Amino acid sequence: MKVISIFSEKGGVGKTTITTNLGVCLAKKDYKTLIIDMDPQGHVGKLLGIEPIKRRILDVLKTGNIMQDEIIRKTRLEKLFIIPSDWSLADFTVNVARDPARHLKLKILVSKIKDMFDIILIDSPPSLELITLNILLASEGVIIPVALTYLGLVGAASTLKIISQTKKAFNYAPGIIAFVPNLYDETPYTKELLEKLRAKLGKFVSKTVIYKDPEIDKSQSYSTTVVELSPESKSAKAFENLVDEIILKIGI
Numbered sequence: 001m002k003v004i005s006i007f008s009e010k011g012g013v014g015k016t017t018i019t020t021n022l023g024v025c026l027a028k029k030d031y032k033t034l035i036i037d038m039d040p041q042g043h044v045g046k047l048l049g050i051e052p053i054k055r056r057i058l059d060v061l062k063t064g065n066i067m068q069d070e071i072i073r074k075t076r077l078e079k080l081f082i083i084p085s086d087w088s089l090a091d092f093t094v095n096v097a098r099d100p101a102r103h104l105k106l107k108i109l110v111s112k113i114k115d116m117f118d119i120i121l122i123d124s125p126p127s128l129e130l131i132t133l134n135i136l137l138a139s140e141g142v143i144i145p146v147a148l149t150y151l152g153l154v155g156a157a158s159t160l161k162i163i164s165q166t167k168k169a170f171n172y173a174p175g176i177i178a179f180v181p182n183l184y185d186e187t188p189y190t191k192e193l194l195e196k197l198r199a200k201l202g203k204f205v206s207k208t209v210i211y212k213d214p215e216i217d218k219s220q221s222y223s224t225t226v227v228e229l230s231p232e233s234k235s236a237k238a239f240e241n242l243v244d245e246i247i248l249k250i251g252i
């Protein structure tokens with residue numbers, strides 16, 4: 001399993017934060033890592049200080065022509081690469097409307113570059129539709145961040161439903177690597193929500209819980225990650241643990 005999406009239909013649950021921090025941790029552990037940003041918001045590029053070339057990701061998905069050196073971008077970490085996105089990706093559905101393989105455009109792209117990397121992480125937008133379907137069909141595994149709030153738990157349940165609906169419709173769904181509890185703050189209420197989540201999803205919930213930590217937002221305001229800016233912080237330690245858990249689970 002080496003193509004992994006960080007996926008949830010709910011917005012603001014920590015998908016991009018988890019994707020970028022995991023990417024940095026994996027690269028530091030010497031895994032050649034690629035992050036593909038499938039969110040038109042383009043936050044992965046922003047957080048890693050990479051300016052996207054306009055329409056590049058849309059054109060590459062559309063045509064399948066990889067033009068490697070232009071689409072795959074180097075970052076400040078030797079082993080970390082990204083395919084940044086920009087707002088043009090919001091036009092994806094319209095641009096591939098007549099293509100019979102429109103749900104497989106990302107899978108086709110990934111198949112062309114997979115051998116170049118030890119692991120590929122895909123950051124997802126908080127919506128449904130064709131981009132989401134492309135992500136699920138291109139992924140071998142998914143990591144589902146869960147905000148420890150009432151609506152966060154509802155979002156996790158509906159994300160699970162989308163995955164099983166995909167399985168029914170396409171006879172394929174990626175394996176669930178972990179639900180990752182995020183925004184934990186040690187109040188009795190978030191403890192209760194965490195217990196609920198564990199009671200419901202058991203072994204699928206990661207042992208690692210990510211604390212609500214202002215260092216995360218601070219790191220992002222400097223276009224960096226908390227594991228780089230504040231490696232001693234609670235959340236950075238959590239990302240280090242999470243990456244170890246994931247490596248063990250997927251066997252890379």
Ligand SMILES: Nc1ncnc2c1ncn2[C@@H]1O[C@H](COP(=O)(O)OP(=O)(O)OP(=O)(O)O)[C@@H](O)[C@H]1O
Pocket residue numbers: 010011012013014015016017018039041043124125126182183184210211212213214216217220235
């Ligand atoms: N553990 C945390 N502690 C504090 N702030 C956090 C934490 N996780 C995420 N955040 C903050 O919450 C906001 C949303 O996080 P993020 O962008 O990673 O979510 P997302 O799921 O990718 O959102 P979207 O659905 O819009 O793509 C960001 O401002 C981020 O800094």
Ligand SMILES: [Mg+2]
Pocket residue numbers: 015016017039043123124125
């Ligand atoms: Mg995001």
